[in-house]
Amino acid sequence: MGLVETRTARLFTPDAPLELSGGERLDEVIVAYETYGTLNDAGDNAVYICHALTGDAHAAGMHPGERRPGWWDNLIGPGRAIDTDRWFVVSSNLLGGCQGTTGPSSINPATGEPYGLDFPLLDMSDFVTVHRRLGEHLGVRHWHAAVGGSLGGMQVLEWELSHPEDLDRAVLIASSSRLTAQNIAFSAVGRQAIMRDEHFNEGRFAGDRTPDVGLSIARMMAHITYMSEDAFTEKFGRSHQYGAPSRGFGVDFAVESYLEHQGESFLTRFDALSYLYLTRVMDYFDPFSRPGALTRLRQHPVSNLVISFDTDWRFSTAQSRRIVRTLESARVPVTFREIASPWGHDSFLLPIEPYHATIKAFLEYAGVREAARHG
């Protein structure tokens, strides 16, 4: 796909602020986004990419001067599963994030200082509100599909439940409609590591004194849950970073070195407060518990593709099956695939042929609405 760039749009302004579901408002919201491919005249060949916890707008293609492509480049591009020769692909950084979209590290116009913990609490529906507005801004009149893995899939689920008329297809990958107590436990310990860091300072980071220790501990711990036990064994086993054991308490086993690198490199691209805000949105997400949760979707069915990976213990197949059962109970069309992969939760980022082929076919076959239109 070649070079791409991240652009920004000022989607909410003091005249037309973002009204959050919790009752607060944001007078200014800038959104960072990328697009790939071309919007057709009808404005209905668009595919929205919803990113996971630590993703960003740069899903595909290359940025000038960088050596690695976007995080989902293996999935998105000409001829790929999400074919940019056919679809107009939109990818944005999440509200509350730290990669160009307004979040807790942005300047609060009311004070001229970063928001910090004065940034309002967010809800999954707030993400959808911003996604929809970006679509309007770009001239999209109807979404061929919304696609997301992990937290991305949660956004897609929220979107189809609240505004099913926007979408033809929903693709929910390695996702969940409701975190388990164990999921919340891992997130909670990560947040504790951040908030109890000596430099947390109630979210007001003084100069370069940021809660780096806490954020890297949170990342290392979370990373363990993104891989299967077998993947760790396959990749590292009990090998030593320097060939022979060095003993002592420093980094010795290869797996320790890997995790340390994960923790350190995360600091260059992520913000501790965004980590708090976005994980909390996940913890509280439980859309099927809302009264009448499925009413709209039942009236405007969206074709669903739900995908899980057999070794994913972060968001297991059981969690995907729960989504499938609930949608089916409302007579919403659902295709479900459990994909065999040794890599655990992070499989959704990897080029696994049956996984990508399933998405490609699902996006290209006639969904319920085209079938209705052409039938």
Added chain:
Amino acid sequence: MGLVETRTARLFTPDAPLELSGGERLDEVIVAYETYGTLNDAGDNAVYICHALTGDAHAAGMHPGERRPGWWDNLIGPGRAIDTDRWFVVSSNLLGGCQGTTGPSSINPATGEPYGLDFPLLDMSDFVTVHRRLGEHLGVRHWHAAVGGSLGGMQVLEWELSHPEDLDRAVLIASSSRLTAQNIAFSAVGRQAIMRDEHFNEGRFAGDRTPDVGLSIARMMAHITYMSEDAFTEKFGRSHQYGAPSRGFGVDFAVESYLEHQGESFLTRFDALSYLYLTRVMDYFDPFSRPGALTRLRQHPVSNLVISFDTDWRFSTAQSRRIVRTLESARVPVTFREIASPWGHDSFLLPIEPYHATIKAFLEYAGVREAARHG
């Protein structure tokens, strides 16, 4: 069993120091221990209890003024699975620990200051050396059994491989002969949390400035791995600590409150340096990789009972099966049981009837040596 007390013995002295397997020595080693029941005249009805990572010598009975019995009181006592009417039970605190036995927080006689990180690195075989010396001190001539869960089972395995002539029976519960990369990963992140705490200070804790944040983070994270996902769901689900959601970043979900309590209460009974030393012993333990590892045991077979729990994902049934296969390959007698339990790794601490019944029967039936003696 009533009231019991923890006693101490000075088992190694400058005249007879502890020679560690790594080549260093400790001029003084005090060991905290308890005994239950009566040693017979032959000195051969003794059972050694090896504790897990955060255990202590107080395995059974009550201490004066305390409301809760020892950590394995449901297993050990008159008429219980480890029947103190029949067996003389010995339980000690581990070398390197912090509950009365010499460890990194003890005073280094050479300096008059706590050892800190000058305490020598330990190996599983050093634990066994101290256990054996305690037995001599108490007049034990032969061990009817050594029993341990988790790290305790690793000590039992080390003991039977290095000194099988000491033991009639070995009971290895929810244990491992070799940590996986994922196991090491969890331990490594816990150690990082401790060592990167602002109060770690290279292990020289100034007054009451101890790395409490890091230690409690390490404990909270480890605790997640001690329970099964279903146990978390069963115990907490998504319920809120105060009935209704309070939102924000404080403790809200019941599971968060539980973990916070686990982290805080751990600080009152455990030392950050012991956590480093003992987890590192586990990481490096890999006895079957040693040349001729099984030679001695093949010559002096010990009757083994290996027990796993079906929902234990910390030390899974696969890890127990590896021990079983390896022992069987050396023609060592092994009984293996996978016990059904919803609670995960911590099941080894719980009064699960088939689990306790299996241990009781194993300790009471004639082992290979009695069979040989009486046959």
